[in-house]
Amino acid sequence: MFEAFLAGFSILFNPETVFMTFLLMAAGLFLGMFVGALPGFTTLMALAILLPISFFIHPLLGIPFLLGVYKGGIYGGSIPAILVSMPGTGAAVATTFDGPALTKKGQARKALEIALFASVTGDLTSDIVTIALIGPIAAVALLMGPPELCAVLFMSLIVIAGTSSGVFVKGLLMLAVGLFLGMIGQDPIGALSRFSFGIAEIEAGIPLLPMLIGLFALPEIFVSIEKKASQIIQAKDLKVSGARLTWAEFRSCGRTIARSTGIGTLIGVIPGVGQVVAAFMGYAAAKSASKTPEKFGTGELEGVAAAEAANNAVNGPTLVPLLTLGIPGDNLTVILVGAFIAHGLRPGPQLMEQQGPLVFAILIAMVLANILFIFIGYLCIPMFAKVVTVRKSLLLPLTLIFAFAGTWVFRSNPYDLAILVIFGAFGYMARKLHFNVTPLAMGFILGPPMEYAFGQTVTLAQGAIFNYIVFERPIAAVFVAATPIITYLIWRRSVRLRQQFGTTD
Numbered sequence: 468m469f470e471a472f473l474a475g476f477s478i479l480f481n482p483e484t485v486f487m488t489f490l491l492m493a494a495g496l497f498l499g500m501f502v503g504a505l506p507g508f509t510t511l512m513a514l515a516i517l518l519p520i521s522f523f524i525h526p527l528l529g530i531p532f533l534l535g536v537y538k539g540g541i542y543g544g545s546i547p548a549i550l551v552s553m554p555g556t557g558a559a560v561a562t563t564f565d566g567p568a569l570t571k572k573g574q575a576r577k578a579l580e581i582a583l584f585a586s587v588t589g590d591l592t593s594d595i596v597t598i599a600l601i602g603p604i605a606a607v608a609l610l611m612g613p614p615e616l617c618a619v620l621f622m623s624l625i626v627i628a629g630t631s632s633g634v635f636v637k638g639l640l641m642l643a644v645g646l647f648l649g650m651i652g653q654d655p656i657g658a659l660s661r662f663s664f665g666i667a668e669i670e671a672g673i674p675l676l677p678m679l680i681g682l683f684a685l686p687e688i689f690v691s692i693e694k695k696a697s698q699i700i701q702a703k704d705l706k707v708s709g710a711r712l713t714w715a716e717f718r719s720c721g722r723t724i725a726r727s728t729g730i731g732t733l734i735g736v737i738p739g740v741g742q743v744v745a746a747f748m749g750y751a752a753a754k755s756a757s758k759t760p761e762k763f764g765t766g767e768l769e770g771v772a773a774a775e776a777a778n779n780a781v782n783g784p785t786l787v788p789l790l791t792l793g794i795p796g797d798n799l800t801v802i803l804v805g806a807f808i809a810h811g812l813r814p815g816p817q818l819m820e821q822q823g824p825l826v827f828a829i830l831i832a833m834v835l836a837n838i839l840f841i842f843i844g845y846l847c848i849p850m851f852a853k854v855v856t857v858r859k860s861l862l863l864p865l866t867l868i869f870a871f872a873g874t875w876v877f878r879s880n881p882y883d884l885a886i887l888v889i890f891g892a893f894g895y896m897a898r899k900l901h902f903n904v905t906p907l908a909m910g911f912i913l914g915p916p917m918e919y920a921f922g923q924t925v926t927l928a929q930g931a932i933f934n935y936i937v938f939e940r941p942i943a944a945v946f947v948a949a950t951p952i953i954t955y956l957i958w959r960r961s962v963r964l965r966q967q968f969g970t971t972d
Contacts, residue, residue: 468603471827475823475824492535493843495532497843500542500546503539512688514533514536516680516684518802520532521809522877530803531829539844548562549566556742558742558778561746561749561777566578566582568764569768576711577768581772584841585720586775588776589780590837591837604787608792609816613921613924615946620916621947622953624642624646624913624917625950625957626738626953629960637903638903639906642906651673674886675805680873682908683894685888727749727772727780735785738788738797743778746774749773753769754770783833789804
């Protein structure tokens with residue numbers, strides 16, 4: 468793996484491509500921050516709409532571009548959260564606890580700068596940890612056979628369904644729908660057609676790109692249209708005023724940033740949890756450890772730093788389960804799966820063995836992107852503050868056009884537009900009924916490799932699958948035995964939260 472890591476440097480710093488790689492990463496960061504700063508426009512929607520761009524360029528250009536959008540969008544959500552108490556992303560909700568209070572005190576610039584520096588510190592540290600972990604975990608993943616892989620994928624799907632927002636049973640239902648949709652087309656073992664009902668266009672399965680754009684982008688657009696952007700924010704109300712952040716103030720938040728970075732890194736490795744949980748846990752940990760917890764919520768720099776360091780520290784480690792096991796860490800990395808697959812880089816245990824140098828080149832670029840991150844963010848803070856005032860009515864039609872155009876240019880197939888509309892309508896109805904579509908997408912992506920691994924396991928067991936799993940594959944048996952226990956614990960948690968908060972979704 469170390470040889471692949473060194474080879475990654477030579478691939479990244481190839482004189483013919485290095486300039487374009489960093490230019491596209493900078494463009495991705497800028498676009499991500501721009502979208503994140505728009506209340507109601509999510510990073511998920513931006514990734515889904517911009518995904519097709521990555522298909523027509525080299526993966527060393529396209530995937531870092533999407534990673535730039537990912538990083539920039541998570542930070543960008545803190546800008547409206549601090550200025551007008553309207554989080555641009557779900558990950559910035561915890562930032563609203565102290566950010567707006569700092570703005571009211573005339574310290575908006577300090578709040579925005581501590582959010583940027585905490586975000587970059589958490590992101591950079593977790594990216595380095597990601598590179599350190601990816602090799603050993605990939606080596607372990609290569610030792611896994613079909614039984615272990617099948618058991619891990621099955622347990623991961625249950626965890627993802629259970630930790631998604633909403634009722635546990637609804638998550639399982641969406642997972643089942645995703646698994647069924649993943650079965651449409653050819654059987655991965657026998658290559659026999661199934662569930663295609665004679666429709667030639669789905670003989671090879673449902674195309675991933677229009678499905679992802681339909682599920683994740685169109686519902687966001689429809690909901691934004693439905694809300695009609697009733698609250699108009701005046702530009703004169705958004706003055707980034709106050710003194711700049713001092714080195715002493717940043718250093719005083721050092722322990723908080725380090726703590727939140729550790730929390731975000733650990734959460735990022737666990738599939739299905741994500742930035743929102745990390746931000747709240749980082750904020751709660753900072754408040755508990757503070758000598759003056761009563762100041763939190765009244766305009767505390769540490770509160771902003773804790774939330775932003777934690778949610779940005781999730782970004783890198785979510786790639787660990789994705790690249791080594793093929794398991795997307797959150798709904799944002801589900802979109803990245805489409806980019807990897809489109810370039811022939813199927814995430815999973817074999818990826819690091821077959822394309823190790825290229826993967827390391829992408830990861831090294833992700834680390835270096837943080838240098839661009841801090842410069843673009845620092846120089847453009849005043850401009851992104853004005854972005855908050857842009858009326859969504861001007862951007863929504865353009866966004867809708869990009870969604871359809873991106874779907875069309877991929878294969879120029881009218882059938883893809885039909886898939887886009889069908890899944891867009893489905894995603895919108897699911898959202899209105901409080902169903903989370905992330906388990907559906909996860910089931911669709913992970914279902915075929917899980918089925919293939921299960922088929923291989925049955926073949927290897929030669930009819931005695933119980934004895935084979937229990938006596939010859941004890942690691943797989945542990946995962947199988949742990950799955951119902953984890954399922955029960957997640958169900959209990961779901962019931963307890965409903966009783967505590969009175970939710971009926």
